Amino acid sequence: xxxxxxxxxxxxxxxxxxxxxxxxxxxxxxxxxxxxxxxxxxxxxxxxxxxxxxxxxxxxxxxxxxxxxxxxxxxxxxxxxxxxxxxxxxxxxxxxxxxxxxxxxxxxxxxxxxxxxxxxxxxxxxxxxxxxxxxxxxxxxxxxxxxxxxxxxxxxxxxxxxxx
Amino acid sequence: xxxxxxxxxxxxxxxxxxxxxxxxxxxxxxxxxxxxxxxxxxxxxxxxxxxxxxxxxxxxxxxxxxxxxxxxxxxxxxxxxxxxxxxxxxxxxxxxxxxxxxxxxxxxxxxxxxxxxxxxxxxxxxxxxxxxxxxxxxxxxxxxxxxxxxxxxxxxxxxxxxxxxxxxxxxxxxxxxxxxxxxxxxxxxxxxxxxxxxxxxxxxxxxxxxxxxxxxxxxxxxxxxxxxxxxxxxxxxxxxxxxxxxxxxxxxxxxxxxxxxxxxxxxxxxxxxxxxxxxxxxxxxxxxxxxxxxxxxxxxxxxxxxxxxxxxxxxxxxxxxxxxxxxxxxxxxxxxxxxxxxxxxxxxxxxxxxxxxxxxxxxxxxxxxxxxxxxxxxxxxxxxxxxxxxxxxxxxxxxxxxxxxxxxxxxxxxxxxxxxx
Numbered sequence: 001x002x003x004x005x006x007x008x009x010x011x012x013x014x015x016x017x018x019x020x021x022x023x024x025x026x027x028x029x030x031x032x033x034x035x036x037x038x039x040x041x042x043x044x045x046x047x048x049x050x051x052x053x054x055x056x057x058x059x060x061x062x063x064x065x066x067x068x069x070x071x072x073x074x075x076x077x078x079x080x081x082x083x084x085x086x087x088x089x090x091x092x093x094x095x096x097x098x099x100x101x102x103x104x105x106x107x108x109x110x111x112x113x114x115x116x117x118x119x120x121x122x123x124x125x126x127x128x129x130x131x132x133x134x135x136x137x138x139x140x141x142x143x144x145x146x147x148x149x150x151x152x153x154x155x156x157x158x159x160x161x162x163x164x
Numbered sequence: 165x166x167x168x169x170x171x172x173x174x175x176x177x178x179x180x181x182x183x184x185x186x187x188x189x190x191x192x193x194x195x196x197x198x199x200x201x202x203x204x205x206x207x208x209x210x211x212x213x214x215x216x217x218x219x220x221x222x223x224x225x226x227x228x229x230x231x232x233x234x235x236x237x238x239x240x241x242x243x244x245x246x247x248x249x250x251x252x253x254x255x256x257x258x259x260x261x262x263x264x265x266x267x268x269x270x271x272x273x274x275x276x277x278x279x280x281x282x283x284x285x286x287x288x289x290x291x292x293x294x295x296x297x298x299x300x301x302x303x304x305x306x307x308x309x310x311x312x313x314x315x316x317x318x319x320x321x322x323x324x325x326x327x328x329x330x331x332x333x334x335x336x337x338x339x340x341x342x343x344x345x346x347x348x349x350x351x352x353x354x355x356x357x358x359x360x361x362x363x364x365x366x367x368x369x370x371x372x373x374x375x376x377x378x379x380x381x382x383x384x385x386x387x388x389x390x391x392x393x394x395x396x397x398x399x400x401x402x403x404x405x406x407x408x409x410x411x412x413x414x415x416x417x418x419x420x421x422x423x424x425x426x427x428x429x430x431x432x433x434x435x436x437x438x439x440x441x442x443x444x445x446x447x448x449x450x451x452x453x454x455x456x457x458x459x460x461x462x463x464x465x466x467x468x469x470x471x472x473x474x475x476x477x478x479x480x481x482x483x484x485x486x487x488x489x490x491x492x493x494x495x496x497x498x499x500x501x502x503x504x505x506x507x508x509x510x511x512x513x514x515x516x517x518x519x520x521x522x523x524x525x526x527x528x529x530x531x532x533x534x535x536x537x538x539x540x541x542x543x544x545x546x547x548x549x550x551x552x553x554x555x556x557x558x559x560x561x562x563x564x565x566x567x568x569x570x571x572x573x574x575x576x577x578x579x580x581x582x583x584x585x
Contacts, residue, residue, distance in 0.1 A: 013352055013441060017549040022528040025201045026231055026238035040551040060353035060386060064549060066288040068205050068304040089357050089388055090288055094304035144188040154306050155209050164190050164316045
């Protein structure tokens, strides 16, 4: 699968309160959550983001709360994937469990600029910055996580295979 | 090769014969926890899967503690959704209304989490139970749905980092100060994907409440779990509460650690974490002149009776600074009742504090203590991210209960010694 869109850059330690502030957690409706996605980090993000766009961030993206509202909000806003130098662990597992593609690459995280057009081959983990021509390789995804992606998330995985 | 506590607990909960850090294993969970924010997503996932009756209702614990007492209609609807499911599925460990308290204070108190347990919770501060010698980790709602249906979770086996606290604590220093200091040293991703094993003479000397504060914030260093080996104090706490058998594990002498770090408590004064990350910890003597509008004493980090006793010791016979709001939220009904019985609530009221119900409320900017633009709070909670307690242009500082209570008296961030001559 090829994912392609414009890069929206964020810094290190983007926390789940920045991704979706707790004041909106009285619902888990994706269509409501997407209106406030990344609001406290970039108030213009919900209006500017378009289907396919890609979030590029530094280290420890998604730190803080376990709220699955965070990957739900990102996915609902049309973002096709997140590229970061590293991910906080609960955000990491939530993304695989619910089918939001994420990629770890120090080099891509450092080199991709705001607004660059980026293309990711989700199967190989090859990240191309089409604006600069630079190519990066994301860290490999463990086998079990690939199974989750292929099955379409944890619940589909359980349905297909009769258990975790 | 020896094994760590974490590795022993994982081994006791998996069919996988041998595993290394980095391997993904399937584990049987003892407890699967969720709250009014995270349970609805898990319940929806269960319902969408077509399962009529979940197979593992006996492992499930639901606590309605975040936006309760219901802060608005949407929150009330979320709570009702969880309540209906709990009744329909005959989930016995369902805590609602006057039985509810802040989940990570409530579960240890009720004896629902025990040494040697493998606990997952759809709440990042589930790691609190590591202080009882359990493997406890925060997960998402989908993980919780899977656990309700299968009794299992997938876990990437983490390496373990050891942290040793040597020496004796300085006056007014508690578990919260030690963990803020540690996070200040290693950063908010300093233990990413790893288990923190915390030990040493200073930790052995701590009561359970202080140890729970420490394990509670392991996630603020990115850790998967923050484990403190169970000892005599742990057993004394757990035994009268436990309703099922439990196992105490200790790490082997030749267990593998990714790193071992030693801290000397002689150099650790009461800490304050400055906005907007818990890693921005400073000693109170370096805090400078920071005027505050609100103090919050409570939460899963520091809302236990021991925390309230410290706050009362400082607030007794004094007045909260004019113009400052001092909110005190006992973390559970039992804590509230004991605080009443010991006369602490009266001390707080006489000092001009506001007493709130047991709720997570202000900690995550939910309700009952939201900050206006430009306001500053000093809180005994665990996170000080942008907008955490209200307006994105407000600020949260983190400390233990002693610094928080002293600061409520002076109106600025202050050492307890400033008001306790």
